[in-house]
Structure formats: C-alpha cells, structure tokens
Amino acid sequence: MNPFSWPVRIYWEDTDAGGVVYYGNYLRYLERARTEWLRAKGVDQSQLAAEHGVLFMVRAVNVEYQAPARLDDRLLVTCEAVPEGRTTVIFRQRIFKEGVSAETERELLIDATVRVVCLDGRTMRPRRIAEYIP
Amino acid sequence: MNPFSWPVRIYWEDTDAGGVVYYGNYLRYLERARTEWLRAKGVDQSQLAAEHGVLFMVRAVNVEYQAPARLDDRLLVTCEAVPEGRTTVIFRQRIFKEGVSAETERELLIDATVRVVCLDGRTMRPRRIAEYIP
C-alpha cells in the first residue's frame, strides 16, 4: 500500500540566494503533509486546539538532504505514522521531486523522521494520543 | 531629532533565488522596528496580550521598493509614529542599507507607511491606544 502523500509547489518565497530551497523550509512541507494526513483522518487541529486545548508538538526531527529543490519544482511529501507508547507518534516522511513527464522517475530529495507528542497546550503535559487520532 | 531606528542583518533565510531579499520579508523588518520602538517605551507586547488581551493589528501597508537588499547587507529600519484618532497609529518607516565604510552614504531601499489599530484580541473591537502606549 502506498503511504499518504501531499503535493507541494516551490515558489519564490521558498528559495534562497543559493538558487535552491532554504534548508529550513522543508520542515514546512513535512508539517503540511502531517496536517493533511490528520485532516484525511477527520482530525481538525484548530478544532482540537479550541475545544480540547490539545496540540501536537514536535520533540525531534532528523532530516537527510539528498538533493535540493528549486523554483517551480513540484514535490510530493509522504507521511507514515508509527505509534510509540501512548502519547507519541513517529512520522517517517520523504520528499520527492516529481519528474517533468510521466516517464521520468521521481527523485528522492529528503528523508526525514519526526517525533511528535500529543499534549495539553496549557499545562504542556502529554495526553493519550488515541483519544484524538482515530 | 533623529527617528527611532533598529539594525537588521540579512541572512540566507531572507533572500530568494533572484539573489535579493524576498519582497514580503521587508514587512518583518518593519515589524521588528515597531516592536523595538514599543519596547524602548517600556511596552511589552507579550505582557499586553497576556494581561489585557490587547493586540496591535495592521490595517494597511503601503510599501515602495527603491532598491533591493542582498545577503550579508546591514540595514537600518526607522520608525516614526503619528496618532490618528483614538485607536489608530500611522507609522512612517524607512529601510536604509548601511554603507561599507563610515564615508559611504546610506542608501534608501524602502519607504513605507503602516496603519496599526489597537484592539481587543478576543472581541476584535478597537481600544483606546493611549491606555497602552505612553
């Protein structure tokens, strides 16, 4: 089965004077894919925050940069979740660059692992993740 | 009398693939200077928000881009405030590029006007600005 994936287009705002995407911006695309993975499961983070005061906070990221993205590139960001204990999820995520045509292979740009904890935004104490993600 | 001014250094994060600062990022430098102008007056926005629920929200910006900034440039952002009614302040702001030496002239990069209203962050209703800025 294919993992969940989400498309991202690269605009001027994403690039830097090196002519490539700024290294910190890939964390934005990883987060967009996690948010859309949650939305596909019916989880609305703004509602979770407003009604339960619950946030998903990143505890660790591990990113390997294989090749850079550039202006106008079309990327595909994947998202696979593995529970770790009752309050934490490990996301295994990859970012590919789409080929210009159907025959062209996708190219792996980014290989990442993101550790996310579910917590009460007011007390900053962990919460059982199964209560909020089906 | 010289207007209040605040220094800004340009890093990779600020630039885009055109080799210059991304046009939207100048609004960040304008905001840093307004925040430091407030801080110099003893106004702490995080305290204002936490204790009174009061925010300063931008209602309009008008920016003229005279020349672009580049990586490693040292900028100087000015900030002059003119009250407009009881709930609004007009900021006249400029961004200069510092010369490489004391003999070099400053170069004007940005000429901006920013209209800011003081309001209650929960009700979004205007508040008298004189209560919060001395």
Next chain:
Amino acid sequence: MNPFSWPVRIYWEDTDAGGVVYYGNYLRYLERARTEWLRAKGVDQSQLAAEHGVLFMVRAVNVEYQAPARLDDRLLVTCEAVPEGRTTVIFRQRIFKEGVSAETERELLIDATVRVVCLDGRTMRPRRIAEYIP
C-alpha cells in the same frame, strides 16, 4: 468574466502567536497567485530567469487588511493585470476566505494593488514586458 484565482490553505507556518495569519505572509499568497497566473499563460519564471536573465520585480504594494485568516482556513486569491507603460504591470488582487459550505458567502480579507516591473536581473534595467508575457 471572473478574474484568475488560486486556492491557498493556511497551515501552522502561516500563523503567529496572535492566533491569526502573520501580516507579512499575505504577500506570499499574492505572489503565488501571480506566479500561477503567469504559468497559466505558459510563462515559466525559472526558465525566463535561466534563459533571458529576466525577473519580475515588485516596485510597490498597497495592502488593506479587512479581516484576518486563521489556521485551516481555505483562501482564494485573485489576480487581474493592467499594463502600465511598456515595462510595468499593475496587479489588482483580492484574498477571500471560502465559506464552510456552498451556501456560505465568501468573505473579503485582503484588498491589494501590486506594481511589478520587468527587468534584466543582471543590469537591473527595465525590459519590454510584452516580449515575455503573451
């Protein structure tokens, strides 16, 4: 005839601690819509830059903030171009918040005018825009 429009989703990266979208980030959405308007006309900016050294540089922006966007909001950004002389285009752009259902009205958040000049990225001298935009 309806103007060209482009959808934008609001993620965590777009918001600030005031609970709304950071005021400078709307300039990103305006730029995405201009880029997609160009792409729809067959104009590829990375190719223009690589082959002709030609950039579109913003000379002035005028933004009125009517209402704020928030996390998870779906926006629609419009883009209408009016030529001004041989080297400049004025973009009239609006940002709407999509309603939660088909019955709900769109809400106007942002009303903006952006003045863009076509120039040679190396010499920074204006170029005839009609050579690059059909």
Next chain:
Amino acid sequence: MNPFSWPVRIYWEDTDAGGVVYYGNYLRYLERARTEWLRAKGVDQSQLAAEHGVLFMVRAVNVEYQAPARLDDRLLVTCEAVPEGRTTVIFRQRIFKEGVSAETERELLIDATVRVVCLDGRTMRPRRIAEYIP
C-alpha cells in the same frame, strides 16, 4: 573555553498560533549563528559565492526540542565546529533561553547537530573546506 554564541530575539514573525516559535524556524537561528561564526573568522559567504562559486550546503540536521521559545524571548545560539574529512564540518549547536535577570539560569531549549558540506554551487561537487575556512 566558551563556544561561539549569537543572540536572537523572538518576534511575531517567529511564532505560530500555538503561542510558541514554529518548529522549523529554529533552523534559521542555527544558520544565523553559523554565519556569524564564519564572519567572526573573516569568512564572507556572499563574497565566497560571488568570487569562487562556493557554498556551504546542509546535508543533515538532527534537532531535539527540549522546551519552546515564545514571543519576546531572548535566545543565545551556540556553535562548535568539528571537521569530518576534507569537505565536511559537523556543527554541534545549542539554543538557550536567557533568564530575565542575571540570577536566573539559562534554560536549554534546543540541542542540534548539523552536517555541512563545502561545495561548488555550479557543479554541486565537494570542495576542500580548508581552502575557505581558516
């Protein structure tokens, strides 16, 4: 001996609707400190890029988030470099939150390792780092 360190102030642009700094933005502060570490050694990256076409590209980051920063916080970002082979440097970096008074302890927020390679921006091939960093 104390490691090189660089101060960072948190503004509205840095925060998100969770009320804390957006997790991807810490990579900006890490990069600012590396750039200032280079500048303190007399290395000017814009000059390196213009004259030699040489860039420092991040190959891997490993970030542990211990505690979040918030609006108006004053941070201190450290930077220690360990060479790895002829073309790579490992940066060990930490981000602390400054206490409100001299008596208050610094609090560790971020613990990070960043692997950077020196390369030719045109060919993307590694270059001997000792030629560019004294």
